[in-house]
Amino acid sequence: MKRADIVASIAVVVGSFVTGVVWAPAFSGAPNIKDMLEATSYIATILACGVAATALSSWKKQFRYTERFSRISKLKDAATDLHLYRGYLQAIGRACDFMFDGESVPPEAKDEITQRRDRLLEAFSNYRKAWTSAVAFLNKSEEARIKGTPDAFISLYLKYPDDIYEACQSGLNSGDNREYISLMRTAISEAKDLYAHTVSSFDSLLADKI
Known part of the structure; x- marks a missing residue:
């Protein structure tokens, strides 16, 4: 049970108790209009507190959902x-x-x-910023579903370019470029798979109800 729900429940219980305490004198003796009006005012205040607590709980839940959706959307865009x-x-x-x-x-x-590398590094930076902003709205299970963390993409970036250059040079020296071609296909395939899985994970999170 959320804290605001607990507060609302306590307000109702206390209100019920106070109702008995407040209204008892009004009915135990001769009717007193002033006492009855005061009792009604007390009860209205208590009930208003309960309603306000419930409304606050609902507002907080809606705010979290809206903010979560916004941040995950920005993360997907990045x-x-x-x-x-x-x-x-x-x-x-x-x-x-x-x-x-x-x-x-x-x-x-x-x-x-050079230009593509610079644009890519800028994209990595933007993605990490969006990730930092959104991850606070993910639980551990949701975060674990996303393979494409910023570190995963950086690791991929560091993994292949130098190896491709080396395979290219080796192919030039040997006259056999099959290793180079195979490495290029592997690198591009791995990049496509990580990208597709990551974007799909964000689509799934955006569709989730909280």
């Missing part, structure tokens, strides 16, 4: 920008393709990698 990770990997892949074709990586391809 998560949608994390698809930039795949674009970043693909930009690295295009640079490697130039090298596999025996060409130098053009400046615009290098600039694309």
Whole structure:
């Protein structure tokens, strides 16, 4: 039972007791209009306290639901920008393709990698801020359902780019790019799966009733 509900219950019990105490004198002797009016005033005050406590409980519950929905919605919006990770990997892949074709990586391809990385890091920062704001409205079970924590996405970011560059260089040296191609597919697939699972988790939380 919520604290406000307990307060309301106590108010009703106390009100019932006080009703007997207040009204007893009014009926024990000759009727006294003043006493009866005072008794009515006391009872009305007690009942008003009970109603106010119940209303406060309802308002707090509605406020929490509204705030929770708002923060999870913002978290989902921030998560949608994390698809930039795949674009970043693909930009690295295009640079490697130039090298596999025996060409130098053009400046615009290098600039694309830098720009996509910077946008991705900004998306990570925004996502972490939204996560910090929303996580206070999640219980432990709900939080555990979300694979795509900020740390999970950062770990993914740190995991593949250097390995892709190394696989690219190894393929150039050996003339066999199969390891590079396999690694690129694995990296992009893992990123897609984490992104899809994370957004789906937020959709589920937004649909939950509390």
